[in-house]
Amino acid sequence: MTGKVNIDTTRLFSEGASYIISEILSELQRPDFPSSWEFAPDIPKVAWKTGTSYGRKDAWSVGYNPDYTVGVWTGNFSGESSPDLVGAEASAPLLFEIFEAIGNGQSAGWFSQPEDVATRSVCALSGQPPNSDCPVTVTELYLPGVSPVAPCTIHKMILVDSTSGYRLCRFCSAGKKVIERVYEDWPPKLATYFAQSGKLAMAIPEHNPDCTGTYAGEGPVIVSPNDDAVYVLRAHIPSSDQEIALEASAAAGAHELFWFIDGELFKRAKPGEKVFYAPEAGIHKLTCSDEEGRSSSLTLRVE
Numbered sequence: 001m002t003g004k005v006n007i008d009t010t011r012l013f014s015e016g017a018s019y020i021i022s023e024i025l026s027e028l029q030r031p032d033f034p035s036s037w038e039f040a041p042d043i044p045k046v047a048w049k050t051g052t053s054y055g056r057k058d059a060w061s062v063g064y065n066p067d068y069t070v071g072v073w074t075g076n077f078s079g080e081s082s083p084d085l086v087g088a089e090a091s092a093p094l095l096f097e098i099f100e101a102i103g104n105g106q107s108a109g110w111f112s113q114p115e116d117v118a119t120r121s122v123c124a125l126s127g128q129p130p131n132s133d134c135p136v137t138v139t140e141l142y143l144p145g146v147s148p149v150a151p152c153t154i155h156k157m158i159l160v161d162s163t164s165g166y167r168l169c170r171f172c173s174a175g176k177k178v179i180e181r182v183y184e185d186w187p188p189k190l191a192t193y194f195a196q197s198g199k200l201a202m203a204i205p206e207h208n209p210d211c212t213g214t215y216a217g218e219g220p221v222i223v224s225p226n227d228d229a230v231y232v233l234r235a236h237i238p239s240s241d242q243e244i245a246l247e248a249s250a251a252a253g254a255h256e257l258f259w260f261i262d263g264e265l266f267k268r269a270k271p272g273e274k275v276f277y278a279p280e281a282g283i284h285k286l287t288c289s290d291e292e293g294r295s296s297s298l299t300l301r302v303e
């Protein structure tokens with residue numbers, strides 16, 4: 001069908017946000033780029049996204065340029081699944097072929113950059129504006145006045161004792177041979193995940209055990225139980241069968257966590273390790289602390 005159709009439209013995203021998303025969706029360095037197109041010399045500029053349904057029953061891709069929007073669905077009309085039904089491999093190549101065919105090999109041009117879009121330098125790892133320790137920066141589009149301006153929170157300069165390898169702070173660095181090194185300091189939940197999956201490039205070293213100062217920084221984060229949940233004990237079932245899992249993530253460098261219940265040490269655990277607690281009815285104060293003395297607490301209600 002050709003010609004323009006009049007449709008009532010409602011704008012959902014600003015012009016600037018739409019432009020930036022279109023730029024991101026037209027990048028070729030991405031996991032859903034079809035392998036059959038990897039060496040194609042002239043790929044038409046298209047913003048596109050693929051999808052694969054649960055159980056591989058559908059593989060789709062939708063793409064657009066200033067002139068056309070194309071959707072491709074591949075699948076069996078019977079709904080039967082197939083291991084080949086992956087959006088990136090089954091439908092994206094068709095999408096690209098269609099754009100090549102309708103464009104007659106001509107570039108359709110591209111959207112012009114709106115005035116509310118500007119470029120800035122950001123940390124290549126966090127995507128946040130760089131701090132003075134970020135090792136690699138890249139240039140990215142952003143929306144002045146809208147995009148976050150907080151500098152990178154991942155890269156941190158840390159003082160390390162060149163003899164022992166321990167991390168030092170202002171309380172314990174005096175008189176020691178100190179080297180400055182930039183580490184990736186991920187939030188506790190991510191640090192635990194990266195350490196468990198072997199993706200942490202360089203773990204922040206343990207703090208000098210002889211340090212007498214209180215080390216400030218992010219403490220453990222209680223992942224389970226939930227702060228706002230109320231646990232209800234079921235009658236006639238032994239409390240040992242109604243245990244609650246206690247689990248916390250810790251900042252990189254923390255090796256051991258200490259669980260306290262109502263102020264008394266209950267158990268020691270590794271970051272990310274679950275320990276089980278058979279609660280009694282009532283209100284309990286649950287505290288998780290690391291070896292640096294950093295802690296977080298929550299109130300546990302059991303009825």
Ligand SMILES: [Zn+2]
Nearest residue numbers: 123134152155
């Ligand atoms: Zn950074």
Ligand SMILES: [Zn+2]
Nearest residue numbers: 168169172211
């Ligand atoms: Zn210290």
